[in-house]
Amino acid sequence: MQHATQVRLTREILAHLDARTTAQAADIMYHATSAYDSPQRLQLEKQLLFRKYPLLMGLSGQLAGPGDYLTDSFSGIPIIVVRDGEGTVRAFLNVCRHRGARLVEGCGHAGRAFNCPYHGWSYSLQGKLMGIPDRKSFAGMDKDGRGLTELPATERDGLIWVIPDPGQDRTLDVDAFLGGMAPELASYGLANYHHHETRILRRKLNWKIVIDTFLEPYHFGVLHADTVGPIFVPNLCLFEAFGPHLRETLPRRTIEGLRGTPEAEWDLIPHSALVYVLFPNTVLVMQIDHVETWRIFPAADKVDECVMYLDFFIPEPAETESAKQHWDRNMELTIRTVNDEDFPIGEGIQAGFASKAQTEIVFGRNEPALAHFERSVNEAVAVGQ
Ligand code: FES
Known part of the structure; x- marks a missing residue:
């Protein structure tokens, strides 16, 4: 102050x-x-x-390094918030694009990828679908179109914000929001x-x-x-x-x-x-x-x-x-x-x-x-x- x-x-x-x-x-x-x-x-x-509103998800110290993540579903929407390999905070729906399993629980460190606990699909920290066991059984599927669903998110002055609605505009102007x-x-x-x-x-x-x-x-x-x-x-x-x-x-x-x-x-x-x-x-x-x-x-x-x-x-x-x-x-x-x-x-x-x-x-x-x-x-x- x-x-x-x-x-x-x-x-x-x-x-x-x-x-x-x-x-x-x-x-x-x-x-x-x-x-x-x-x-x-x-x-x-x-x-x-x-x-529709930006919700505070936590403070920057909770995602200290690349791969650190936290989850939050109390808004009614299952959310993963993660710091990617370039240090950017991103948010995704915590929903596997195969059959919808929750990818991770609680908080922790994902390493370089999220691996679905159900059949093993893997996603980069930027949400891209990377690995599909028995790939040939999904031949013809648009793999690039089945990345994790991203949510508007930003980190500003030590505060991490996410809008839980995937339909919202990607830009999240915290300065304007905070009046x-x-x-x-x-x-x-x-x-x-x-x-x-x-x-x-x-x-x-x-x-x-x-x-x-x-x-x-x-x-x-x-x-x-x-x-x-x-x-x-x-x-x-x-x-x-x-x-x-x-x-x-x-x-x-x-x-x-x-x-x-x-x-x-x-x-x-x-x-x-x-x-x-x-x-x-x-x-x-x-x-x-x-x-x-x-x-x-x-x-x-x-x-x-x-x-x-x-x-x-x-x-x-x-x-x-x-x-x-x-x-x-x-x-x-x-x-x-x-x-x-x-x-x-x-x-x-x-x-x-x-x-x-x-x-x-x-x-x-x-x-x-x-x-x-x-x-x-x-x-x-x-x-x-
Ligand atoms: S539901 Fe995730 S790999 Fe099948």
């Missing part, structure tokens, strides 16, 4: 602390509960948000971070409730009184929109220590958590010394279930036992706070929607990031109707 931006945000936070205020939305927002429990709404979200946020993300040097751990979590709540839980600190002093509540200033956040994306700034209590120090020396990062929503389904959190990404998907066709990847990235590989324990403790605090405190509340909310106790909920003016995210989903879905 540019230093001038850090100073501007820090000044705003200190002014809010003095005035006992927080960033405010223009109005209260009333939000229909059908956004969270309508099957028709979920189908629109799946068709539009999880097919002005790209230079700020670039400033973090995300390409230099190392992947520490991935957890896959499944919970019984709509995918958007997971994102909602990151988007206001109004609840910190109550729900998180014994975890992160003592670390952060409750009910104080800053909010800035970048098209449908957003940045929410959550100040740590230590920010008071910047008072009386020269602005030229101010560093906001150690005194905050910076929460970015990379619309539609990723929450990227810049913590003091590490980065978390939460990538959240609806589970199958269920309005009230979701599945998510929590990925933990660190500045240096954890090569000693003490370093590993340090990062494991960080991971556990994150899990304990969100999985053990936020998500049970979210599951209760989801069950409450099913009871039809109310048809709308309300976002206060002190929850501007939350209102922006839900309004952005409303608008994106309305465009597709």
Whole structure:
């Protein structure tokens, strides 16, 4: 983040602390509960948000060298993302062109080719069909036309993006997509971070409730009184929109220590958590010394279930036992706070929607990031109707 931006945000936070205020939305927002429990709404979200939008697939460090790959099928489309022999990140449907078997699972290193586990067809890292056992039995088949189906993909400033729809234009303009946020993300040097751990979590709540839980600190002093509540200033956040994306700034209590120090020396990062929503389904959190990404998907066709990847990235590989324990403790605090405190509340909310106790909920003016995210989903879905 540019230093001038850090100073501007820090000044705003200190002014809010003095005035006992927080960033405010223009109005209260009333939000229909059908956004969270309508099957028709979920189908629109799946068709539009999880097919047509660039989705974050990971950070560059997860594909460190040629042949490294990862797979992802939670969007409903089976995807391989691989770094080819020339260093370019490519994405393909994870579907063999013979009879459709899945080529690889999980993540790993493919060497120079993907070999189908069913009958042994092989594909180069650029998706070209290379080898066919008993070739003569396929004489006359257009071999060049049976390469892997490629998806629009790009790597930019340490972030890997894929559009899951093979019918989309091949060009993927991340700078335009990010609505002005790209230079700020670039400033973090995300390409230099190392992947520490991935957890896959499944919970019984709509995918958007997971994102909602990151988007206001109004609840910190109550729900998180014994975890992160003592670390952060409750009910104080800053909010800035970048098209449908957003940045929410959550100040740590230590920010008071910047008072009386020269602005030229101010560093906001150690005194905050910076929460970015990379619309539609990723929450990227810049913590003091590490980065978390939460990538959240609806589970199958269920309005009230979701599945998510929590990925933990660190500045240096954890090569000693003490370093590993340090990062494991960080991971556990994150899990304990969100999985053990936020998500049970979210599951209760989801069950409450099913009871039809109310048809709308309300976002206060002190929850501007939350209102922006839900309004952005409303608008994106309305465009597709
Ligand atoms: S399905 Fe892949 S080789 Fe037959």
